[in-house]
Amino acid sequence: MTRHAAIRAQIEARILSGALRPGDKLPSEAELVAEHGVARMTASRALADLVAAGLVVRRRKAGSFVAVPRAEESLFGIPDLRATLGPGHAHAVLHRATRAATAADKARLGALPRGARVLALQVRHMAGAVPQAIEDRLINLAAVPEAAAEDFGAAPPGSWLLERVPWTEAEHRIGALAADAATAALLAVAEGAPCLVLDRLSRREGLPVTAVRFTYPGDRHAFTGRSTPRLREAPQPGMRIS
């Protein structure tokens, strides 16, 4: 491993483990130079790479800081509902239960230790009087214990988690399904109507954090994206729900 890669990896590990939280100040270049015994260019390169990865922001004179994931931006290429639906958005928690993980829960979240507890939520998102999405979510309480005491009345679980769980890997799947009777009733569409379904599993350092399924009425939502192979100065624009 090269020296700049070693410095980068050390800082990256501290951010991903949560030891450094969003907004925290990183060591300055001069401190990294002293600590690692390298030239300033080498330390600078390590930080520049972290900026390119979106983990760090730098401001002249002020220093380098752990990047704060902005809710209105897409963390996984698919952003938070609260930001996309705008000011008319409201949500209601339809169902909320804490339980020991069942076999079905483990199938959704992946490997969990024996006796792990999960929080199951069902939330409906509205724009005015029109249902926009059903959110079925499982949260691994071992990864996010604070969630057990949260009622998600103020912020929907997606936004709430986005501000607390610093950085994760994610897998998603977008498919199309016919609405079953229960879903159709909640979304105010005909049974059998086409729905866009987004499944996402988020992990932090390999530990499953949350699994979620969003079900959107097919006539009201689509994922749109713009991409370009050009060099980007800013993080790549992701997908938006419109």
Add this chain to the structure above:
Amino acid sequence: MTRHAAIRAQIEARILSGALRPGDKLPSEAELVAEHGVARMTASRALADLVAAGLVVRRRKAGSFVAVPRAEESLFGIPDLRATLGPGHAHAVLHRATRAATAADKARLGALPRGARVLALQVRHMAGAVPQAIEDRLINLAAVPEAAAEDFGAAPPGSWLLERVPWTEAEHRIGALAADAATAALLAVAEGAPCLVLDRLSRREGLPVTAVRFTYPGDRHAFTGRSTPRLREAPQPGMRIS
């Protein structure tokens, strides 16, 4: 503009304009140093940035080359059907017509000059005997004149274009629709069955190249993706159709 940014922009422009084609050799660092009168580190940084953007690949001793977009990789985050469906894949051109762009064509492709000619294609993709997708495509013949003489018997239009049009911007949209009668018949599903619909508009240097709609049976396909905010050595993995 900084000096390394200027060098990078010059090379980038030559690649995007098509003056340098995929696989072509770029000037070596030493040549860039001589041409621009900069230190080698500066020229190296310009090339390193282009590598990070995925436009360039570099090999020791051999030199730097314009990256060849690999078909099995995703150009726009959503890859080529031929690669995803594997060896059992077959396609058939159901409809093929060259015409002056109609108003509907212009709505799909965006601004076109008066009298512009387009190639309209409908292609069905199969895996064995099972229909997998319907592809409705418009190609702007001003951008890709060679397409007029191509019958797309060997390679489907997506793969064919991917190998010829070097780099573009793209917009996409993923939605869910109920199959109409014609689509249902072609995909061998019931009328009204949920379908996943992908629309994509590709441009090259602002010029519309192709607009395409893929319609997948909802019970046979989904887009899956994996993302991570970690620093990536390789270009970010995109979405796959499974």
Add this chain to the structure above:
DNA sequence: CATGAGATTATGTCTAGACATAATCTGCCG
């Protein structure tokens, strides 16, 4: 107390040179 000028500081860019590394090329030898 408010404010603006100037000092300070961390980052941003660049240079000239050095050594390392890997792949290609060359030419010798069987």
Add this chain to the structure above:
DNA sequence: CGGCAGATTATGTCTAGACATAATCTCATG
């Protein structure tokens, strides 16, 4: 002609120092 050893070459990484730039901080002055 075939294949291996060594020379060559382009990239990869690093250093030590320099100047530029922008934002913050300090402090004297009104």
